[in-house]
Amino acid sequence: MSISDATVAVSEELAARDDMIVCRDVDKWFGDFQALSGITATIKEQEIVVVLGPSGSGKSTWIRCINRLEAHQNGQIIVDGIELTNDLRNIEKIRSEVGMVFQQFNLFPHLTVVDNITLAPIWVRKKSRPEAEELAAALLERVGIPEQAEKFPGQLSGGQQQRVAIARALAMEPRVMLFDEPTSALDPEMIKEVLDVMEELARSGMTMMVVTHEMGFAREVADRVIFMEGGEIVEVGTPHHFFTDPTEERTKLFLSQVL
Amino acid sequence: MDDAAGTRGTAAAGGAGPVGPVGPVGPVDPAVTDVAAAAAARARPPEETYRSAGEWIRKNLFSSRLNSLLTIAFGLLILFAARGLLNFVFSEERGWDAVRTNLRLIFTHAYPEEQYVRIWVCVGTLVVLTGLSLGLFAGRGEGVQLQKISTVMAGVGAAIALGVILREPSVLIGADGAVVRENDDVVRQSFFEAMADRWAWWLAAAVLIAAGVVLRRAVASSKVSISSVPAVEFAVALLALPVLSAWIYPWGHFAFVDGTFIAEPGRTVAMSTKVPWTVMWLLVVAAMALGRLMRRGFDEQQQQRMRIPLNLLWLASPFALYWVILRDPHLEWDRVLSVDIPMGVLFGVIGAGVLWMLTRPGVGELGRIIAIVLLGVAAFNWLAAFFGWYSMLQKARLSFLLLALVALAAHNFAGESIKRRRLVVAWLVLMAIVHYFATLMNAPSTVETPTEALIGGFAVTVIVAVFTIMLSFPLGVLLALARTSRLPIFRVMATSYIEVIRGVPLITILIFFAIILNLFLPVGMEISLIASATLGYTLFSAAYLAENVRGGLQSVRRGQFEASDAVGLSTTQRTVFVVLPQALRVSIPPLVGQMIATFKETSLLAIIGVFDVLRMANSVIPAQTQFLGIKREGLLFVSVVYWIFAYTLSKQSQRLERRLGVGER
Numbered sequence: 010m011s012i013s014d015a016t017v018a019v020s021e022e023l024a025a026r027d028d029m030i031v032c033r034d035v036d037k038w039f040g041d042f043q044a045l046s047g048i049t050a051t052i053k054e055q056e057i058v059v060v061l062g063p064s065g066s067g068k069s070t071w072i073r074c075i076n077r078l079e080a081h082q083n084g085q086i087i088v089d090g091i092e093l094t095n096d097l098r099n100i101e102k103i104r105s106e107v108g109m110v111f112q113q114f115n116l117f118p119h120l121t122v123v124d125n126i127t128l129a130p131i132w133v134r135k136k137s138r139p140e141a142e143e144l145a146a147a148l149l150e151r152v153g154i155p156e157q158a159e160k161f162p163g164q165l166s167g168g169q170q171q172r173v174a175i176a177r178a179l180a181m182e183p184r185v186m187l188f189d190e191p192t193s194a195l196d197p198e199m200i201k202e203v204l205d206v207m208e209e210l211a212r213s214g215m216t217m218m219v220v221t222h223e224m225g226f227a228r229e230v231a232d233r234v235i236f237m238e239g240g241e242i243v244e245v246g247t248p249h250h251f252f253t254d255p256t257e258e259r260t261k262l263f264l265s266q267v268l
Numbered sequence: 269m270d271d272a273a274g275t276r277g278t279a280a281a282g283g284a285g286p287v288g289p290v291g292p293v294g295p296v297d298p299a300v301t302d303v304a305a306a307a308a309a310r311a312r313p314p315e316e317t318y319r320s321a322g323e324w325i326r327k328n329l330f331s332s333r334l335n336s337l338l339t340i341a342f343g344l345l346i347l348f349a350a351r352g353l354l355n356f357v358f359s360e361e362r363g364w365d366a367v368r369t370n371l372r373l374i375f376t377h378a379y380p381e382e383q384y385v386r387i388w389v390c391v392g393t394l395v396v397l398t399g400l401s402l403g404l405f406a407g408r409g410e411g412v413q414l415q416k417i418s419t420v421m422a423g424v425g426a427a428i429a430l431g432v433i434l435r436e437p438s439v440l441i442g443a444d445g446a447v448v449r450e451n452d453d454v455v456r457q458s459f460f461e462a463m464a465d466r467w468a469w470w471l472a473a474a475v476l477i478a479a480g481v482v483l484r485r486a487v488a489s490s491k492v493s494i495s496s497v498p499a500v501e502f503a504v505a506l507l508a509l510p511v512l513s514a515w516i517y518p519w520g521h522f523a524f525v526d527g528t529f530i531a532e533p534g535r536t537v538a539m540s541t542k543v544p545w546t547v548m549w550l551l552v553v554a555a556m557a558l559g560r561l562m563r564r565g566f567d568e569q570q571q572q573r574m575r576i577p578l579n580l581l582w583l584a585s586p587f588a589l590y591w592v593i594l595r596d597p598h599l600e601w602d603r604v605l606s607v608d609i610p611m612g613v614l615f616g617v618i619g620a621g622v623l624w625m626l627t628r629p630g631v632g633e634l635g636r637i638i639a640i641v642l643l644g645v646a647a648f649n650w651l652a653a654f655f656g657w658y659s660m661l662q663k664a665r666l667s668f669l670l671l672a673l674v675a676l677a678a679h680n681f682a683g684e685s686i687k688r689r690r691l692v693v694a695w696l697v698l699m700a701i702v703h704y705f706a707t708l709m710n711a712p713s714t715v716e717t718p719t720e721a722l723i724g725g726f727a728v729t730v731i732v733a734v735f736t737i738m739l740s741f742p743l744g745v746l747l748a749l750a751r752t753s754r755l756p757i758f759r760v761m762a763t764s765y766i767e768v769i770r771g772v773p774l775i776t777i778l779i780f781f782a783i784i785l786n787l788f789l790p791v792g793m794e795i796s797l798i799a800s801a802t803l804g805y806t807l808f809s810a811a812y813l814a815e816n817v818r819g820g821l822q823s824v825r826r827g828q829f830e831a832s833d834a835v836g837l838s839t840t841q842r843t844v845f846v847v848l849p850q851a852l853r854v855s856i857p858p859l860v861g862q863m864i865a866t867f868k869e870t871s872l873l874a875i876i877g878v879f880d881v882l883r884m885a886n887s888v889i890p891a892q893t894q895f896l897g898i899k900r901e902g903l904l905f906v907s908v909v910y911w912i913f914a915y916t917l918s919k920q921s922q923r924l925e926r927r928l929g930v931g932e933r
Contacts, residue, residue, distance in 0.1 A: 078830050105836035115831035119849045128845055129835035135683065174831075181835055 026053040029089060029185055029216045030075060036083035037070055037240075044070045045081070046240045052185075052218060057211045059227040059248075060220045062237035063263060068220045071237070072187050075218070076107045089184055105133055108178030112190040114170045116162035122149070122173050123158040126180045134181065141180070148176040152206050168199030172206055179210075186210065188219040224267060228252055236260050347434065354435040357904075360447065361439075365531060366895035367905045369522040373888065374906070377724025377879045378717050381525075386596065386715070387727070388544045390589045392551055397582055399552040402500050403559015404574055411496040414487045422480030429473040437462035504552060511549045514542035529894050586734050587705060595722055597711035604707060607661075612703030615667040619699065620692045622671065626678040627688040635682070639675035646672040663706035667699065674698075721798055724879035726909060732798060732880075733867040736805040740866070741859075743806065744813025745852075749843065751814065752821050762814070769811035775872055777804045782876040801873060809866045816862060820855030821847065853928050860921035864914045871910075881906050 030052040037045035044067045052058050060068045073079045075086060077093055077100045086093045088103045117125050126148060127141035136144070149155045152172040154165075162170055171191055178186060188207065192200040204226050211217055211230050221227065227234055227248055234251040236244040236259075244257045252268075255261050330336040356362070367374070376387060437457040440448040448455045457465065486492045513519070520533040536542070563571060591597065622642075626635045646669040652658050653665060674695060681691040715722060723731070750762035769777070781804035782797055789795060795803075824847050832842040852859070874883035885902030889895055 076834060078833060101836060101838070104833060107834075109831075109834035111827060111831065111834075113827050115825075115827035117828065117831070117846055117850075119853065129837060132841050132845070133836040133838075177835065 024053070026055065028052070028087075029054045029056070030218065031087040032071075032075075032084065033086075034084035035071070035074065035081045035086060037067075037074060037079065037081045044240050045074070048084070048240075048242060050235060050242060050245070052216065055214045055216055057217045057230055057232045058219070058235060059231040059233075060218065060235045060237060061222075061224075061227060061263070062243075066237040067240040068237050069189050070240075072189050072218060072220050075187060076104050076109055078109075105181055106184045108181055108183035108186045110171070110174050110178055110186065110188045110191045112193050114162070114167070114174045114194070116170055116174055116177070118162050121159055121161055122154075122165070125162065125173060126177045129177070130180050144180055145176070148179050149173075151179075151209075152176045153202070166199060167195045168202045171195065171199075171203045175203075175206055175210070185216045185218065188217065188221065190220050190222070192221065192223055222267070224252075236263065238263070350431070351434045351436075354431055356900075358435055359439075360441065362901055363895055363898040364901055365522055366889050366892075366898040367901050368520070369524060369529065369531070369894070370884070370889050370892075370902075372523070373725060374881055374884045374902070375726045377721070377728070377884070378719060379723050379727075380716060383596070383715050384540075386593050388547075389593050391544075391548060393585060393589060393593075395548050395552045396555045397578070397585060399555025400559045401578060401582075402504075403556040403561075404563050404571060404578065405559075406500045411498045412502050413496045414483060414492065414494065417497075417502075418480045418483035418487065420480075421483065422477050425473045425476030425478075425480060428469055428476065432463070432466050432469045432473065435462075438465065500556070504549075504556065507549060507552075511542075511545050514545060583738070586731075586738065590731060591705060591708040594715070595708075595713045596715050597708045598714045599707070599711050608703065608707045611661070611664065611667075612699055615664075615671070615703070616696050616699040619667075619671045619674075619695050622675060623678055623692055623695055624688060626675055627682045627691060629683050631679070631682060635679055636676075639672060639678065642668075642672035642675050663703060663710075666706070667702065670698065670702065671695075719879060720796070721878065725884055726881040728798065728873065728878060728880050729867075729870045732802050732805065732870045732873065735802050736809055736866050736870075737863050739802075739806045740809040740813055743810035745817050745848070747810060747814035748817035748821060749848075751818055766811045766814055769808055770815075774805075774808050774869060775875060777808050778872055778876050780804070797876070797878060798873075801876060801878065805866060805869070809862060812862050812865075813859060816855045816858040817851060819858065820851030820853075823854045824850045856921060856925050856928070860917060860924075864917050867914060867917065868910060881909065 028051050030050075032048050032050050035045055035048040036043065048067075048071055060072065062068050070079055074081045075088065075093075080095075081093075089106055091099050091103055091106075093099060093103060116122075117128070120128065123142060123145045126145040127136075127138070130136045130141040130144060131138060134141075146155065146158065149158055152175055154169050154172055157165060157169060157173070162173065165173065175186075175191075191207070192203050195203065200223070204223060207217070207219070207226070208230055219226070219231075229248075231248050234246060234248050235242055236251065236255075236257070238259050244251070244255060244260045246255070251260070252264070255264060329339045376384075379387060437459055440455045440457060442448045456462075463470075483492075487495060514537045517536065518534055519537050521530060521535050521538050522532075523530045523538065562574070566574065622638075625631070626638060646665070649660060649665045649668055653660065653662075674691075678691065681687045713722060717723070721728065747762045747766060750758040751766065753759050753762075778801055781800040785800045785803070786794060828846055828850065829842065832846045837845065870880065871882040873880040874886065879888065885906045886899065889902045890897050890899045
């Protein structure tokens with residue numbers, strides 16, 4: 010499908026907003042294997058975008074390129090008006106604007122929950138410790154686990170850990186949140202508690218880009234769904250369009266397998 | 269603290285709830301009608317049933333034919349080894365007097381008698397620090413189980429009884445004090461005579477076994493209301509036994525005083541031994557009580573904050589004890605007032621000014637350029653010293669270098685004036701400490717010893733080991749970081765350093781540093797044998813530590829790096845706050861292994877001519893006219909001393925591992 014189709018899929022109201030993430034013809038290779046080819050997409054301010062696709066389709070690679078955990082080789086990635094290049098200062102600026110939540114939580118195991126959350130605000134944002142701890146307490150309240158502040162990550166359940174990870178990312182007061190399969194490593198009964206936090210975050214007006222296999226979340230919360238396969242964007246559309254009337258053959262095949 | 273304990277308690281109860289009915293249900297007394305109590309009883313794991321000793325032996329030692337055979341074979345092996353050792357240690361031919369008389373020589377070599385109080389001040393300082401640390405931080409665990417104590421008591425009693433039987437009968441001593449011989453064979457007592465002769469040992473064994481059994485019964489029948497005693501207090505109380513025995517039991521008085529040999533077997537030990545040790549014991553008790561008092565007065569957070577000054581005192585103690593107390597510097601006050609103090613003040617003030625300027629908000633690139641220029645000047649100073657271009661006091665060079673290094677890091681403190689002020693104060697404190705110690709080190713010592721070295725024996729072992737460990741640890745961490753760095757220059761330098769050092773035998777490095785190092789030093793600079801040996805050990809040990817730390821660094825998962833990057837930490841912050849703490853925790857066992865190895869390798873000092881503890885036992889004592897050729901006793905004693913220290917270190921590392929295991933992923 011062409012780029013113009015993708016643009017049509019965006020509603021009028023969204024189109025009027027500022028661009029938050031702009032990708033133009035992004036390519037990425039791992040050795041000889043092309044993980045991303047010609048990714049072009051624009052994510053608007055306060056938009057919730059869900060990226061779907063079979064495993065190995067390049068969705069995680071793409072989201073990791075946006076805060077430079079992976080370096081793209083061709084094309085442009087512009088986050089909030091700053092272009093990602095090899096310039097370290099730009100990378101640092103973008104990373105402090107972009108929060109990220111990982112599949113494996115990646116909490117710091119040697120620090121308590123509250124220290125996990127306050128580490129970056131204190132040392133990157135240069136906040137005072139009491140100020141940062143106040144912020145951490147508020148965020149733990151928001152993700153629903155204020156009583157776990159003094160525990161170590163290893164003492165928490167998976168769902169609680171992932172909520173701490175979300176609080177840690179939010180503590181930097183980011184403009185964008187990236188979620189890389191946030192519920193894939195969780196037991197079924199814990200998925201909901203994490204999705205609830207993410208929904209609340211979406212309602213609060215955060216710009217979010219979510220790689221997930223949770224079709225329910227995509228249908229309920231997303232403004233737009235992007236379907237990827239083989240390192241390419243195959244189809245872009247509203248959840249309604251995507252789940253009821255997909256145009257592409259590959260999308261139909263994928264949906265028939267997962268739904 | 270109370271909050272945390274509360275939540276932990278409820279969490280534990282909540283967790284036990286669903287497990288209770290599933291887990292094995294213990295016998296519930298039907299009389300228990302209280303539902304809650306019954307639930308609580310079910311929530312607990314079933315109590316371990318007490319097995320009799322016979323049952324345990326059948327199950328673990330004689331469970332199968334092969335197992336029985338192995339038990340018997342290896343049991344006999346152990347018995348034979350124990351018998352050999354006992355016969356060696358308790359033989360009438362052993363000259364243990366050689367060790368008893370030379371204890372002072374073994375531990376401190378020729379440190380002058382009249383200055384000995386300095387050594388006791390050093391020991392006392394360490395004892396007080398230990399007591400404070402123990403009182404403040406130790407003993408949060410369960411303590412020692414009384415049941416375990418009873419087992420150990422009975423076990424020791426049984427071992428003594430077995431030893432008494434195993435040891436061969438004593439040799440008969442004739443009226444002239446010589447061993448009675450018949451046809452060149454020594455004549456021994458009959459077995460029964462020997463057993464009767466050793467009544468004191470039998471008594472000791474019987475008392476210990478009886479006490480153990482009584483204690484065990486009392487605990488089992490819950491006549492004693494406590495099931496355990498605090499571990500630290502128990503250990504300190506045990507230490508009172510040897511101290512007290514010095515006042516009561518006639519261990520004998522053996523010494524060399526002013527070159528004369530004293531041997532008075534029938535009396536208690538000399539005042540100059542028992543008084544200091546009693547004082548040491550009282551000090552540790554007092555310091556521990558003080559620590560406990562402070563612990564009660566402070567909440568958890570304040571206690572954690574107490575760790576910092578206490579650990580700083582521990583870190584500072586080797587330097588202060590060696591140069592201030594043990595060495596007793598003879599300061600020339602004219603020079604101190606006219607040169608040393610003005611220079612310290614000058615560097616403090618100018619450095620503070622430079623740092624204040626470099627931390628101005630928005631100083632930007634200019635600050636880094638100034639820091640790099642400073643670093644260049646500092647490097648040039650050292651180069652000039654090497655070729656003797658212009659003279660300059662060594663501490664001026666050192667201060668210059670420190671200023672350049674701090675200036676390089678200054679931009680991290682730019683901004684708020686409170687941070688700037690903190691950096692400046694830290695700089696002033698650093699300068700005060702550096703200049704103070706540089707002055708002390710350059711002053712001659714008032715302590716006069718016959719050899720070039722201030723102190724020898726076991727003290728020198730400890731001093732070299734402590735300084736080596738303290739210096740090589742940061743160096744090793746830096747080398748490991750450099751070797752895993754992304755910058756090729758660091759990587760190449762660190763890798764080649766590590767590979768070169770690891771390819772050269774330690775003894776070669778030591779001899780090199782002992783003999784050749786002085787030739788490479790700047791004009792007019794000299795370095796003592798012990799200092800150059802310490803340097804050699806440090807460089808050697810750092811290479812190995814670096815490899816251990818690198819192993820830890822590699823075990824830190826990639827996700828940790830990504831998470832640190834994602835929250836915006838810089839490379840330095842990521843290393844300091846996220847990667848190193850995890851890497852060091854993983855590498856505790858090999859790091860402690862390396863420390864123990866370093867401690868034991870100090871015995872090589874004997875080869876380069878330092879009078880260390882091994883040399884005392886191996887060559888000094890056997891050369892004394894009274895103890896000509898008596899070597900084995902000294903060597904055995906020295907091995908035991910080494911073992912005690914090495915074993916303590918490894919025990920402590922295990923404790924550290926357990927303590928840091930909290931929150932392990």
